Amino acid sequence: MATENPLHQFAIERLIPLQIGGVDASYTNSALMMSVAVVLIAAFVLLTTRGAALVPGRWQSTAEMLYEFIAKMVDDNAGEGARPYLPFVFSLFMFILFGNLLGMIPYSFTFTSHIIVTFALAAVVFVGVTVIGIAKHGFHFLSLFAPHGVPKALLLLLVPIEVLSYFIRPFTLSIRLFANMMAGHTMLAIFAGFVAVLGLAGVLPLAVDVALVLLELLVAVLQAYVFAILTCLYLHDALHLH
């Protein structure tokens, strides 16, 4: 049996074909995994905190620990006046976390391994943060690109670099998550392909695959954390202009 193309796992399948005014709005496997993630997150947060015990049990404790982790991250990294944005950061973190982790289930689909999904999330963050910054500071928002105390001669070189590094943010944010997820899953598929072909010596790529699964679980959680903490840092820049 020929080894399947390792990129085949990223193929989008239309589960319920649907056309809305000429636009392909089919319910795909990606949409299904997103729905599953949202239902799981809602069930996890709502059901575990239903008792609202003052001394939490195990489940409620888990939900509270996740919430406090993100709340502390927003307070530490986004600074004063960032509390109103905690629901957004929490939702973003949970969505990416559950998306990454659901992708680790064999034969499921990782919706964060598609650049369009991660770019949509990063674009929302970038546009949102920029709008917040302009709404709060008006024209003074542009002082973000000319740091305080820089000699005038250096500004000519520094401002284009600062502007470029600002506008590259949605791309690095999205590509970081997309590349991590795609590279991880592709590696898993490639080593899995070697196992059957090598016969008895297939135990070696299998051992590597087990180690890779552990690494991918770490990366799944870590990339969700990194996305969220970078969102907080960009929010800090917008709210407090360095």
Add this chain to the structure above:
Amino acid sequence: MDVASAKMIGAGLACVALVGAGIGIGNVFAALINSLARNPAAQVTPFAFLGFALAEATGLFGLAIAFLILFVF
């Protein structure tokens, strides 16, 4: 040289970026081990993981270009 071979060579060259990722990640954890050895009570481990993710990301930008060359163009 036909396009398919050029793609393979291009993808292989793009993967050289991962050398930087390896060195960067080694640096991050070397700094973590050093700082924890000097001061075990320091709360620097979350920063180490953040640094690891960002260093890995730059290497993976190169890998993303390799995949782009191989499977998109």
